[in-house]
Amino acid sequence: MSLSQTQIIRSLGEALAWFEKELAWGAPMGELRHLTGRIGELYAAMVTRGQMALAVNQSGYDVVSDEGERISVKTFTSSSHINFNASTLELADRVMVLQIVIDEGEPSIRELLDCSVEELKPKLKNLETNSYLPVHLLLTPKDGAAVVLADLKVVSSGFRSGFRVDQLENGTIQVWHDGKLEPQAKPVLRKLAGELGVEILNSVGNIKNTRSLGSDVLKALADQPPLTTSS
Incomplete structure (x- = not known):
């Protein structure tokens, strides 16, 4: 059965959310191979406006693009x-190599390679029965030095239930409690969102990422009436 683009996008969001839960429960990323593979297939189907291969464990390919590429x-x-x-x-026409990385405590998808099988072949190293692609050929060092969050300006702040929520100039959301930075912002943001009536899902039914949810929480906090004290 084919899936609509909306269903594929929603399924990808659900898979990423489940991946995030597994990490929060302490599961090593290396042991989430089945979920990792599913996330990659859904992502490829989304960006190519294609469909998942109909057969389970289809030999040679996983997705068929809207142009019929395997x-x-x-x-x-x-x-x-x-x-x-x-x-x-x-059996495949095209190859996509994706990496799931943790960015600000959340899983995100990085495209490392998207090319035809013919373009892939010169990059492969051969063994007796299999071929392999060295990952170092795909990874390139990031330009410039890493961003030091402590050097960035706070452009928006809000307070609620003993927590301070900051938004930095690069969009990063930080949550503080008793002067200490919370290692994971999203659990607190979800709690505050529930108190403020902020929706945690976006318009297509996916769980908002930390930046989006944090921004919406800050907007809701800004709309709260100021506290008044009796004289």
Whole structure:
């Protein structure tokens, strides 16, 4: 059964949310391979406006784009190489290599490679039965120094239930309690959102990321009437 784009987007959001829950429960990312693979396939189907392969464990490819391209999707968290089955590689037309990384405590998807199978072949190293792609060929060092959050200006702040919510000039959301920075902002933001009546889902039914939810919480806090004291 084919899925609509809305269903694919919603399913991707749900899969990412479940991935985030597993991490919060202490599951190592390396043990979430099935979920990692599903996230990658849904992402590829979304960006190509395609469909998941109809057969379970379809040989050679995972997604069919809206233009009919058969796409082999490889998704990983941390690895030194990506394996390809030499006997089924020819069944695909296109290859996408994705990495799930943790950004500000949330999983996000990074596209490392999107090319035809013919363009992939010169990059592969060969073993007896399989071929592999060294990950270091795909990773490039980031330009410039890392952003130091302490050097950024606070552009918006709000207070509620003993917590201070800050939005930095780059959009980062920080939550403070008793002068200490909370290691994970989202759990507190969800609590505050519930108190303020702020929706935690976006317009397509996906859970808002930290920046979006934090921004909406700050807007709700700004709309709250000021506290008054009796004389």
